Amino acid sequence: MKFNYHTHTARCGHATGTDEEYVRCAIEAGYQILGFSDHAPYRSYSNRRCFMDWDQLDDYIDSVEFLKEKYKDQIKIHLGLETEYYPYCREEKTELKEKVEYLMLGQHFSDPMNSQVDYFKQNSEEEILQYGNSVCEALDTDLFDCLCHPDVIMSRQPEFTAACETIAHMIGKKCAEKNVPVEVNVRGIMKGKWRPIEGRACYYPSKEFWKILSQYPLRVIVGIDAHAPEDLLDLESVKDAYRMMEDLHLDFISEPLL
Numbered sequence: 001m002k003f004n005y006h007t008h009t010a011r012c013g014h015a016t017g018t019d020e021e022y023v024r025c026a027i028e029a030g031y032q033i034l035g036f037s038d039h040a041p042y043r044s045y046s047n048r049r050c051f052m053d054w055d056q057l058d059d060y061i062d063s064v065e066f067l068k069e070k071y072k073d074q075i076k077i078h079l080g081l082e083t084e085y086y087p088y089c090r091e092e093k094t095e096l097k098e099k100v101e102y103l104m105l106g107q108h109f110s111d112p113m114n115s116q117v118d119y120f121k122q123n124s125e126e127e128i129l130q131y132g133n134s135v136c137e138a139l140d141t142d143l144f145d146c147l148c149h150p151d152v153i154m155s156r157q158p159e160f161t162a163a164c165e166t167i168a169h170m171i172g173k174k175c176a177e178k179n180v181p182v183e184v185n186v187r188g189i190m191k192g193k194w195r196p197i198e199g200r201a202c203y204y205p206s207k208e209f210w211k212i213l214s215q216y217p218l219r220v221i222v223g224i225d226a227h228a229p230e231d232l233l234d235l236e237s238v239k240d241a242y243r244m245m246e247d248l249h250l251d252f253i254s255e256p257l258l
Ligand SMILES: [Zn+2]
Pocket: 008, 012, 014, 039, 227
């Protein structure tokens, strides 16, 4: 069974293509299940380059529901969202979860209301620990059905530091305890192919990070994190993800999440 639950739409401001093009590419690539999980909006602030606005939410839901029906004989479509978690927006995350079938945690930034840290940049030891703590705090809410790119913090880290090691253990332990699937992110593999960082062939997934995660009894899922319809056609990068998981003896999910 071929499935992908990590798909964006142009509403987030940094993805391209129409919603329908994503569905067509997924069908062409042989997926039986396609989950849309665009970057969720916030009530209190807007960032048109990072996530949709709250007033785009209904259009997103209507569009995915429309495509779900239109293509029901060819592919099963699910409606989800990817989002960060900050304690003060717990209520609105609960509200979002009621509107969709699944919520994925993708902690790309720290709290924008409190000197926001970008986890795609090179981070200090303190910021790395803050990332690990915020992921664990988010998972403690039981709002999330999956943790996307747990190692996003490694995207610009030249070294695998003591803090990286600490948070890999924290996240592995938390995901095992909560039984939350953890994602090997294919977009990271794609990006690593065209943008080596500091001579490293890979961006994320980080082998060092996943070596630690592999010490925990985790359920691991592959997510494309498609930001263009054609991303769904890159089956070579998907193979690389499975190869990495096999090398690390990770127990990957072969049954659909929903
Ligand atoms: Zn994105």
